[in-house]
Amino acid sequence: MSVAAVLSIGTELTRGELLNGNARWLGERLVDLGFTVVEHTTVPDDAERIRRTLLRLARDVSVIVCTGGLGPTSDDLTTAVVADALGVALARDAASLAKIEARYRSLGRPLLEMSKKQADFPQGARVLPNDAGTAPGFSVQIEKALAFFMPGVPREMEHIFEAHIAPLLVDPQQGLVVRRSHQIHIRTFGTYESAVADRIRDLDLGGARHRPGITIGYRVTFPEIEVKVLAEAADESAARALAEEVAAEVRQRLADIAFGGKGETYPQYVGQLLRAAQLKVATAESCTGGLVGKLLTDLAGSSEYVLGGVISYANSLKTHLLGVSEELLQQHGAVSEEVARAMAEGALRQTSADLAVGITGIAGPGGGSEHKPVGTVCFALAQRGAETLAFTERFPGTRDFVRTVSAYYALRLFAGVARSMLDVQKATRVQEA
Numbered sequence: 001m002s003v004a005a006v007l008s009i010g011t012e013l014t015r016g017e018l019l020n021g022n023a024r025w026l027g028e029r030l031v032d033l034g035f036t037v038v039e040h041t042t043v044p045d046d047a048e049r050i051r052r053t054l055l056r057l058a059r060d061v062s063v064i065v066c067t068g069g070l071g072p073t074s075d076d077l078t079t080a081v082v083a084d085a086l087g088v089a090l091a092r093d094a095a096s097l098a099k100i101e102a103r104y105r106s107l108g109r110p111l112l113e114m115s116k117k118q119a120d121f122p123q124g125a126r127v128l129p130n131d132a133g134t135a136p137g138f139s140v141q142i143e144k145a146l147a148f149f150m151p152g153v154p155r156e157m158e159h160i161f162e163a164h165i166a167p168l169l170v171d172p173q174q175g176l177v178v179r180r181s182h183q184i185h186i187r188t189f190g191t192y193e194s195a196v197a198d199r200i201r202d203l204d205l206g207g208a209r210h211r212p213g214i215t216i217g218y219r220v221t222f223p224e225i226e227v228k229v230l231a232e233a234a235d236e237s238a239a240r241a242l243a244e245e246v247a248a249e250v251r252q253r254l255a256d257i258a259f260g261g262k263g264e265t266y267p268q269y270v271g272q273l274l275r276a277a278q279l280k281v282a283t284a285e286s287c288t289g290g291l292v293g294k295l296l297t298d299l300a301g302s303s304e305y306v307l308g309g310v311i312s313y314a315n316s317l318k319t320h321l322l323g324v325s326e327e328l329l330q331q332h333g334a335v336s337e338e339v340a341r342a343m344a345e346g347a348l349r350q351t352s353a354d355l356a357v358g359i360t361g362i363a364g365p366g367g368g369s370e371h372k373p374v375g376t377v378c379f380a381l382a383q384r385g386a387e388t389l390a391f392t393e394r395f396p397g398t399r400d401f402v403r404t405v406s407a408y409y410a411l412r413l414f415a416g417v418a419r420s421m422l423d424v425q426k427a428t429r430v431q432e433a
Contacts, residue, residue, distance in 0.1 A: 002180075004035040005061045007053060009068035009078055010152060011044040022067045022157055029161065033169050034180045034236065035063065045075040051085050058142040063169065065161070068152035070135040072115040078149055082140060083122035090120045093127055096136050103134050132159040139165075146174075182239040184247040185262035186227040187269075188254055189408060193218055196225050199253045203246060213239075214246050222401075223408050224266055227254070259415075267295040270411045273418035274305035281414055282353035283309030284322055284343035286334070287361035287377060291407040307351045312343065322346030335360050337378045337390040344382035344390075355417055356382045357410045363402040377406045381413040389413075 006026045012018040020042060027037045038061060043049045050069070057064050069078030083090050097119035104111040118135040121127060128137035128148070133156035139148045148165050150157045168174060188196055197218060202208045204216045217228040227250055231243035251258050259269040274281060283292045293309040296302050310321050315334055318324040324342040332338040343358030361377030368374035375397060380390040393409065395402045 002035045003061045004030045004037050004063040004065065005039040005041065005057045006030070006037065007057060007064055007066040008040070008042040008152075009045065009050055009066065010042075011046075011075070013042050013068070014044045022152060022154055025154070025158065026065050026067070026161070029166070030063075030065065030169075031181065031183055031230070033166060034182075034239075035169070036181070036232075045069060045077055047077050047081050047084075050077060050081045054082065054085055054142060054147070058145040058147065061145055064142070064145050064147040065165070066147065066149045067157050070118065070137065070149065070151045072112070072118055072135075074114075076117075079117075079120055079122065079138070082125075082142075082147075082149065085142065086122055086140060088123040091123045092116070093119050093121055093136075096121075096127055096129070099129070099136075100134050128160050128164040130156055130160055131163070132156045136160075137164070139168075180234070180236040180239045181230060181232040182236065182243040183228055183230045184243045186229070186247060186250055186254065186258055187260045187262075187264055187266070188225045188227065188257040189223060189259060189266045190257035190412065191225075193220055193225050196227065196254065196257070200227070200250050203249060211242060211246060213242055216246075216250075223405050226262075266408060267411060268299060270415045270418075271296060271299050271302055271305065273415050273422065275301075277418040277421045279355055279414075279418055279421070280305055280307050280351075280353045282307045282347040282351045282356040283410070284347040284356060284358040285309060285311050286313055286318070286343070286359060287363045288359050288403050288407045288410070289313065291403055292357065292359065292410045295407055295411065307353050310343075310347060310350075318343060318346075321350070323349065333372070335362055335372055335376055335378055337380065337392055340378040340380035341382070341388050341390040344380040345388055348382040348384065354384055355414055357413055358382070359406055359410055361402065361406060363399045363406075365399060375402050377402065377409075379406075379409060379413065381417070383417060 006023050008020055008023050013020050023040050027040060030037050041053055043053050069076045097116060100119055101111050121138045122140055125138040125140045128139060130136045133151060133153055135151040137150040137160045139146065150160045203210060213232045215230045219226045229243050229247045229250060231239045233239040233242055259266060285292055290311045296306045312318040312322055315329050319326055322343050323346040324339055328338055328342055340358040340360050343360060344356045347356035358380040359377065362368050362372060362374050364374035375395040377395060378392045380388055382388045395405045
């Protein structure tokens with residue numbers, strides 16, 4: 001059966017000292033490969049707990065993927081525990097030891113005796129070479145389960161999984177995947193999770209238009225929300241067709257907020273739109289402190305569409321760098337649509353940008369008033385040859401919440417213009433054809 005479990009080993013994980021990103025990554029990859037992941041378990045560096053957990057999982061699932069405990073230190077117990085559970089001795093693998101020795105030499109470090117234990121494996125195990133680090137992985141059969149063991153260093157774990165484990169899991173000769181699945185990720189920004197779910201509630205389990213074999217899930221990666229359409233069927237092509245059918249309807253219903261698929265972020269999406277529309281942008285930021293510019297310029301190639309920006313936290317910089325008049329500041333206050341408009345127009349005036357955004361607000365936790373409470377943010381979008389748009393939003397929440405959502409709202413302003421331009425260009429091409 002295509003049922004899998006993920007086991008993470010490490011006291012630093014159970015104590016909360018380290019975020020368990022490996023489990024999340026492995027769970028997603030197993031689902032991608034057609035497995036149903038029924039359990040994620042984390043245990044400390046304790047031999048008896050590791051042993052008991054392995055034997056329990058081996059009775060319930062067909063595949064176990066495990067990370068952690070393969071290093072050179074005294075708390076790296078995994079290999080010895082697996083050998084004990086199988087009732088076999090440890091055997092040193094000469095080829096693995098030679099690779100470890102060569103890696104240490106390349107790093108200019110001596111190979112200590114305790115580091116050699118990374119070349120020890122339960123007798124009869126299949127060695128999984130690690131070209132990204134020193135500790136190889138290995139696989140063994142434990143009762144009904146095929147179990148894979150990898151180091152906990154993420155890049156090493158990912159390398160071993162992709163190079164050696166994934167090909168084996170989907171090998172028809174192994175007979176591990178009986179029921180195939182296909183999952184489609186749809187990213188959204190612009191509303192909250194329950195509102196997203198409400199739009200597609202009849203497509204979910206128990207809904208009026210739900211298809212058998214479909215499960216819809218949600219994941220919040222603030223401030224983005226991901227909708228996951230998982231289809232299960234007798235074979236991969238049927239699962240893919242079912243997933244694509246439902247995903248198309250999900251995208252249609254979420255058309256105003258949907259923007260991409262798995263691994264794509266909203267800043268990436270906005271950057272793609274700006275590049276496609278050949279638009280240059282600039283920013284004038286106060287309460288966001290340059291976050292809009294950072295989100296855009298975190299991406300390689302952003303120099304194609306980002307000219308730069310001004311972080312005008314102080315009123316004096318709003319005046320001197322952006323041309324916001326002191327009279328305007330005194331009359332309306334720094335947090336006002338009038339000032340946001342002047343900031344955006346100032347950024348447009350100081351650059352050759354096609355679009356400029358102005359943001360000024362009260363991120364908190366202090367500084368609010370009855371008329372302008374914490375979370376009040378004023379936006380403006382200036383565009384050459386068009387009237388400047390200005391509006392006010394209120395985002396109740398923490399300082400980080402207000403700043404992050406405000407920055408994304410600014411990105412949405414850029415995206416709206418770029419998308420409109422591209423739609424016009426597309427319609428023109430259709431008419432000409």
